[in-house]
Amino acid sequence: MKIAVLAGDGIGPEVTAQAVIALETVLAGSDKLELVYAPIGGAAVSEGGDPLPEATLETARQADAILFGAAGMPGDESLPYAQRPGASLLRLRQALGLFANYRPALLFPALAQASTLKPEVINGLDMMILRELSSDVYFGEPRGERVLPSGEREGYNTMRYSESEIERIAHCAFQTARQRRKRVCSVDKANVLESMLLWRDVVTRVGTQYPDVALSHLFVDAAAMAMMRRPLDFDVIVTGNLFGDILSDLAAMMTGSIGMLPSASLNQKGKGLYEPVHGSAPDIAGHDLANPIASILSVAMMLRYSFDMAEQAERIERAVSTVLEQGLRTQDIATPGQSSVGTRAMGEAIAQAIASQAR
Numbered sequence: 001m002k003i004a005v006l007a008g009d010g011i012g013p014e015v016t017a018q019a020v021i022a023l024e025t026v027l028a029g030s031d032k033l034e035l036v037y038a039p040i041g042g043a044a045v046s047e048g049g050d051p052l053p054e055a056t057l058e059t060a061r062q063a064d065a066i067l068f069g070a071a072g073m074p075g076d077e078s079l080p081y082a083q084r085p086g087a088s089l090l091r092l093r094q095a096l097g098l099f100a101n102y103r104p105a106l107l108f109p110a111l112a113q114a115s116t117l118k119p120e121v122i123n124g125l126d127m128m129i130l131r132e133l134s135s136d137v138y139f140g141e142p143r144g145e146r147v148l149p150s151g152e153r154e155g156y157n158t159m160r161y162s163e164s165e166i167e168r169i170a171h172c173a174f175q176t177a178r179q180r181r182k183r184v185c186s187v188d189k190a191n192v193l194e195s196m197l198l199w200r201d202v203v204t205r206v207g208t209q210y211p212d213v214a215l216s217h218l219f220v221d222a223a224a225m226a227m228m229r230r231p232l233d234f235d236v237i238v239t240g241n242l243f244g245d246i247l248s249d250l251a252a253m254m255t256g257s258i259g260m261l262p263s264a265s266l267n268q269k270g271k272g273l274y275e276p277v278h279g280s281a282p283d284i285a286g287h288d289l290a291n292p293i294a295s296i297l298s299v300a301m302m303l304r305y306s307f308d309m310a311e312q313a314e315r316i317e318r319a320v321s322t323v324l325e326q327g328l329r330t331q332d333i334a335t336p337g338q339s340s341v342g343t344r345a346m347g348e349a350i351a352q353a354i355a356s357q358a359r
């Protein structure tokens with residue numbers, strides 16, 4: 001198995017290093033693992049000017065799966081789009097056709113006190129946010145900035161969705177729900193936006209092919225409220241690129257921290273990129289403070305989705321659960337008065353827990 005490792009910027013390399021250790025530990029004894037490192041984001045700009053060099057793209061194309069860290073740092077936004085380190089991930093997603101982004105929000109019981117919601121509201125939390133990843137306002141044309149006749153500057157973007165783009169993500173949602181609790185909630189803004197009215201129409205039409213799955217619809221503002229109020233009501237949430245980006249950060253806080261949320265992004269051929277939901281966290285980068293669990297759990301998703309290695313995936317997830325049960329915390333999931341460990345110590349403890357498991 002050839003894995004492209006694109007660690008990127010900020011805490012990206014810190015958490016990815018721990019995810020690689022977890023992967024190597026769970027595959028110990030296998031000579032099949034091949035890791036190919038390539039630069040992306042600000043790291044790639046410093047080397048050659050392009051945040052997504054052709055060689056990196058080729059490495060990603062040739063690999064069986066991709067492990068991504070984070071890209072982008074403060075100040076990026078002043079650069080033209082194609083040179084922006086933060087945009088390199090969007091370009092990579094587009095180039096590989098990664099349209100289905102699975103973001104599971106799961107509460108580890110040991111972290112009930114770390115969530116900002118009351119334990120009785122979130123105990124048992126297990127929702128899957130399925131975010132469409134290759135379209136919407138992030139990619140719509142035209143986009144840009146212009147000067148109005150008044151001399152005032154105006155920024156503009158285009159929210160768009162085609163029927164086929166909605167259809168394919170809707171099928172993913174219903175198929176995922178069939179493996180879970182058979183409920184899909186589609187989140188849109190069909191009361192205001194034409195692209196979202198089409199979204200609702202198409203999801204409803206696709207839903208008729210899955211009579212065993214219950215489909216509901218919510219406008220995104222009401223969805224944000226309902227997710228905070230009764231998160232356990234949700235099974236699969238399917239939504240567009242922008243709303244999925246926002247709602248997954250919201251869901252992350254229910255699990256204790258954004259440092260807990262992994263993700264898998266798949267294309268139509270099943271090729272996958274695996275990454276933590278969080279960004280480069282410049283405020284804590286370089287201080288051994290980042291929580292590596294989201295990245296480590298992303299490796300578990302990789303083993304399950306790309307390599308059909310459910311047993312090894314479960315071993316990683318069980319090791320995470322074990323160290324959390326033992327009371328180990330990085331600073332983001334520590335409750336007041338609780339001591340915390342750094343990125344490396346958390347990663348090492350998880351690797352040790354994997355190694356000492358009875359198989």
Ligand SMILES: NC(=O)C1=CN([C@@H]2O[C@H](COP(=O)(O)OP(=O)(O)OC[C@H]3O[C@@H](n4cnc5c(N)ncnc54)[C@H](O)[C@@H]3O)[C@@H](O)[C@H]2O)C=CC1
Nearest residue numbers: 070071072073074086259278279280281283284290291332
């Ligand atoms: N997938 C990616 O590569 C993403 C990149 N970004 C980029 O990252 C940069 C920073 O963006 P922000 O909005 O600050 O989002 P962020 O996710 O990097 O950080 C938000 C907050 O969460 C904390 N945090 C994030 N990950 C953590 C972890 N593993 N452990 C503990 N705490 C963690 C940070 O310290 C910060 O307080 C920007 O340049 C942005 O464009 C943002 C989101 C995703």
Ligand SMILES: CC(C)CC(=O)C(=O)O
Nearest residue numbers: 086087089090245277279
């Ligand atoms: C480049 C951004 C859209 C990354 C992000 O915030 C995300 O994928 O969650």
Ligand SMILES: [Mg+2]
Nearest residue numbers: 245246249277
């Ligand atoms: Mg985001």
